[in-house]
Amino acid sequence: MTIFEGSTALVTGATSGIGYAIAIELARQGAEVVVHGRNAERGAKAVQDIENVGGRARFIAADLSEADDVRRLAAEAGEVDILINNAGIYGFAPTVETDDADFDAHFGTNVRAPYILVQKLVPAMIERGHGNVVNISTVAADKPAAGAGIYGASKAALDLLTKLWADEFGEAGIRVNAVSPGPVETEGSAELGDIVEGLGRTRALQRVGQADEIAKAVAFVASPAASYINGVVLPVDGGSRAERPAA
Numbered sequence: 001m002t003i004f005e006g007s008t009a010l011v012t013g014a015t016s017g018i019g020y021a022i023a024i025e026l027a028r029q030g031a032e033v034v035v036h037g038r039n040a041e042r043g044a045k046a047v048q049d050i051e052n053v054g055g056r057a058r059f060i061a062a063d064l065s066e067a068d069d070v071r072r073l074a075a076e077a078g079e080v081d082i083l084i085n086n087a088g089i090y091g092f093a094p095t096v097e098t099d100d101a102d103f104d105a106h107f108g109t110n111v112r113a114p115y116i117l118v119q120k121l122v123p124a125m126i127e128r129g130h131g132n133v134v135n136i137s138t139v140a141a142d143k144p145a146a147g148a149g150i151y152g153a154s155k156a157a158l159d160l161l162t163k164l165w166a167d168e169f170g171e172a173g174i175r176v177n178a179v180s181p182g183p184v185e186t187e188g189s190a191e192l193g194d195i196v197e198g199l200g201r202t203r204a205l206q207r208v209g210q211a212d213e214i215a216k217a218v219a220f221v222a223s224p225a226a227s228y229i230n231g232v233v234l235p236v237d238g239g240s241r242a243e244r245p246a247a
């Protein structure tokens with residue numbers, strides 16, 4: 001498939017999990033992919049995997065918790081037609097155990113980094129007359145998940161910005177949307193132990209999602225098939241269960 005032929009996509013956090021699956025999917029559909037992460041070894045593997053499916057990719061390392069490093073990433077990425085703000089961190093801790101460093105890490109990586117990338121990359125999309133942005137959110141941004149307060153709050157901020165940017169850049173033809181996954185099996189979520197499996201049982205489909213199920217939704221939202229979809233936060237979460245009496 002060559003839906004994205006001639007387009008360059010920057011996928012942040014593409015060395016693992018959902019971002020890796022998005023990078024592979026966009027490359028399969030013809031995009032040249034800028035794979036971003038911190039770990040150069042995992043970056044080289046992602047690039048190799050993309051080349052193995054006939055795609056084109058290059059890796060840029062940057063720490064998204066550092067504002068200047070995010071600006072360097074934007075400069076080194078060059079012309080980007082599709083920006084996927086996927087990289088994110090999700091610590092689970094009660095509010096009284098969340099320190100300033102946790103707070104700053106979540107807001108720096110999950111909110112400020114996408115903010116800077118949009119600031120730096122969207123003006124050139126506007127000049128070229130095309131482009132779009134997909135932000136990766138979470139169901140915990142909409143409905144609080146126990147222990148995920150600062151994580152959910154950071155992604156709720158990203159949802160708000162998604163809707164704002166859809167308006168701010170819509171006039172120029174640039175679409176901005178979010179995809180909001182439920183619990184997904186990834187390298188990162190595996191570190192949470194049983195939490196993700198348990199969250200899977202809260203979904204109507206009664207299971208966790210797979211990274212490629214999220215990637216397919218992201219590719220659709222980024223594609224011309226979604227040309228009139230702008231400013232939405234699309235749940236890809238197995239569905240919510242109906243309210244029922246407590247057992």
Ligand SMILES: NC(=O)c1ccc[n+]([C@@H]2O[C@H](COP(=O)([O-])OP(=O)(O)OC[C@H]3O[C@@H](n4cnc5c(N)ncnc54)[C@H](OP(=O)(O)O)[C@@H]3O)[C@@H](O)[C@H]2O)c1
Binds near residue numbers: 016017038137181
């Ligand atoms: N998995 C889930 O259940 C789930 C559910 C809803 C939403 N999400 C969202 O989906 C996104 C991806 O989640 P995932 O589970 O696929 O995560 P993951 O397996 O932990 O991968 C995270 C990716 O982000 C990169 N990253 C993290 N912090 C970074 C930093 N400070 N600077 C640069 N890169 C950084 C990592 O790169 P390196 O390791 O190379 O540094 C890695 O490529 C996140 O935004 C997350 O909030 C996940």
